[in-house]
Amino acid sequence: MKYVIGVDLGTSAVKLLLVNQHGEVTQEVSKSYPLIQEKTGYSEQNPQDWIDQTVSGLSELLLQFKGNRADIEGISFSGQMHGLVLLDNHHEVLRNAILWNDTRTSAECQKIYDIVGEKRLLEITQNPALEGFTLPKLLWVKDHEPEIYEKAATFVLPKDYVRYKLTGKLHMEYSDAAGTLLLDIRDRSWSKEICDMLDLDPELCPPLVESTSEVGNITEDLAKITGLSPETRVFAGGADNACGAIGAGILEEGKTLCSIGTSGVVLSYEPSEDKDFNGKVHYFNHSAPEAYYTMGVTLAAGYSLTWFKEVFAKDESFDELLAEVGSTPVGSNGLLFTPYLVGERTPHADASIRSSFIGVDSSHERKDFVRAVLEGITFSLNESIHIFRQSGKTIDTIVSIGGGAKNEAWLQMQADIFNARIIRLDSEQGPGMGAAMIAAYGCDWFDSLQACAQAFLNEDKVYEPIEKNVAQYKKLFPIYQDIYKQTKELNQRLVEYRK
Numbered sequence: 001m002k003y004v005i006g007v008d009l010g011t012s013a014v015k016l017l018l019v020n021q022h023g024e025v026t027q028e029v030s031k032s033y034p035l036i037q038e039k040t041g042y043s044e045q046n047p048q049d050w051i052d053q054t055v056s057g058l059s060e061l062l063l064q065f066k067g068n069r070a071d072i073e074g075i076s077f078s079g080q081m082h083g084l085v086l087l088d089n090h091h092e093v094l095r096n097a098i099l100w101n102d103t104r105t106s107a108e109c110q111k112i113y114d115i116v117g118e119k120r121l122l123e124i125t126q127n128p129a130l131e132g133f134t135l136p137k138l139l140w141v142k143d144h145e146p147e148i149y150e151k152a153a154t155f156v157l158p159k160d161y162v163r164y165k166l167t168g169k170l171h172m173e174y175s176d177a178a179g180t181l182l183l184d185i186r187d188r189s190w191s192k193e194i195c196d197m198l199d200l201d202p203e204l205c206p207p208l209v210e211s212t213s214e215v216g217n218i219t220e221d222l223a224k225i226t227g228l229s230p231e232t233r234v235f236a237g238g239a240d241n242a243c244g245a246i247g248a249g250i251l252e253e254g255k256t257l258c259s260i261g262t263s264g265v266v267l268s269y270e271p272s273e274d275k276d277f278n279g280k281v282h283y284f285n286h287s288a289p290e291a292y293y294t295m296g297v298t299l300a301a302g303y304s305l306t307w308f309k310e311v312f313a314k315d316e317s318f319d320e321l322l323a324e325v326g327s328t329p330v331g332s333n334g335l336l337f338t339p340y341l342v343g344e345r346t347p348h349a350d351a352s353i354r355s356s357f358i359g360v361d362s363s364h365e366r367k368d369f370v371r372a373v374l375e376g377i378t379f380s381l382n383e384s385i386h387i388f389r390q391s392g393k394t395i396d397t398i399v400s401i402g403g404g405a406k407n408e409a410w411l412q413m414q415a416d417i418f419n420a421r422i423i424r425l426d427s428e429q430g431p432g433m434g435a436a437m438i439a440a441y442g443c444d445w446f447d448s449l450q451a452c453a454q455a456f457l458n459e460d461k462v463y464e465p466i467e468k469n470v471a472q473y474k475k476l477f478p479i480y481q482d483i484y485k486q487t488k489e490l491n492q493r494l495v496e497y498r499k
């Protein structure tokens with residue numbers, strides 16, 4: 001039997017899947033690492049933590065592996081998007097990575113609009129200037145840490161750095177490059193025009209490859225440390241949402257994904273780059289050849305639940321914390337939550353907004369708060385679905401993946417709030433599976449990613465919307481939407497009091 005490995009470098013942990021030729025996940029390893037949040041709006045990670053945990057995860061996987069290591073034919077990568085990893089001319093890391101959910105760069109986003117212009121930026125990159133994207137982070141380092149910026153020879157994104165450490169070869173691939181705000185999405189080339197206007201050296205941008213490109217092999221050193229064969233073929237991989245889409249079979253028009261990891265994403269396949277959402281949702285290159293996708297992003301989806309657990313139920317597991325969700329009625333007895341813990345992206349690109357619980361009553365118990373958190377996260381994702389539906393898309397079936405797809409009550413809630421059938425697959429680990437599928441396709445196990453999806457992916461369970469709940473959520477959703485408008489200005493006045 002032959003195998004491939006999919007590595008998903010998430011925000012909370014790196015997850016490794018060993019997948020055989022039938023698409024069965026025969027081993028799984030997960031290794032977590034911390035977020036570094038020095039002050040409000042900041043979110044960083046130490047790239048060395050990603051390397052240590054990936055290497056330790058691979059070593060563990062190989063230690064448990066009963067077959068011949070040469071049977072692990074290929075490996076590929078999926079990773080959290082947009083994070084800036086700055087490297088010097090020896091490819092040494094210059095500072096902590098600034099992550100996708102770091103919102104310190106509002107001034108730099110304004111600078112991009114002032115200099116490049118909103119219209120021209122949209123024409124080239126198909127996306128607006130959002131704090132989470134990589135370009136504003138580069139400008140922030142240039143403005144605030146000039147001594148570091150001077151030493152910068154290139155930059156990569158998180159999973160590109162991990163792949164570089166395993167192979168010694170440095171690249172970026174299109175699906176992740178699309179999230180930098182420096183890629184000409186249609187032309188699939190770095191935008192010299194944007195670099196020139198913002199006085200950035202285009203040489204900083206690394207060489208581009210396809211997600212499915214073979215980029216090298218595991219170095220002798222890393223083969224020794226991890227137990228992998230130095231013959232293992234390495235394929236570039238993709239942005240975690242592009243890989244999540246592959247791992248959920250979102251490979252043709254009409255297919256929609258909901259992913260609840262640290263962030264939350266609603267993603268829809270696009271066969272071409274010419275639809276116009278006017279920057280309301282992100283528009284990126286897919287990891288599947290010649291395809292694109294649009295998506296709306298909730299910054300703190302699973303992160304809101306993790307935050308609640310850390311603050312109010314530190315010693316309980318997610319399953320324990322969520323055990324009573326089903327016994328609390330729709331609407332959490334009049335309690336609403338907005339998941340704006342670190343600001344928001346879709347539909348409100350707003351770095352200052354923060355979360356609220358609205359309607360707290362003396363009768364409320366902890367379980368009402370837990371349900372309200374899940375409902376608030378799901379309402380937020382429903383805002384993206386609302387945008388897609390308003391643009392004319394039919395969304396009646398959604399594949400749900402990520403940590404959020406582990407809980408049955410939450411999956412039913414998604415069906416009821418989205419008013420759509422929710423499909424859970426055998427494995428909720430879409431991005432890791434997508435990365436493994438890229439490696440399987442690269443190793444010529446299949447003629448196309450679609451053929452691989454047909455062989456590898458199986459529906460496990462379908463959740464149909466329950467009419468009575470749908471009707472109640474339809475009434476609650478506009479109240480949820482109003483909270484943003486009502487709390488926006490209050491939150492701006494609170495900014496000066498934050499850490």
Ligand SMILES: Nc1ncnc2c1ncn2[C@@H]1O[C@H](COP(=O)(O)OP(=O)(O)O)[C@@H](O)[C@H]1O
Nearest residue numbers: 010011012013261262302303305318402403407
């Ligand atoms: N058993 C569970 N039930 C519901 N949600 C869960 C469960 N376990 C983890 N989660 C949620 O999933 C999130 C992590 O999902 P994951 O897809 O691994 O994220 P990432 O790719 O960002 O590292 C956590 O933030 C948590 O809120």
Ligand SMILES: O=C(CO)[C@@H](O)[C@H](O)COP(=O)(O)O
Nearest residue numbers: 010011080081100261262263
């Ligand atoms: O910023 C985005 C997408 O634009 C996030 O979706 C990141 O890609 C992080 O993903 P997770 O760690 O939540 O999977």
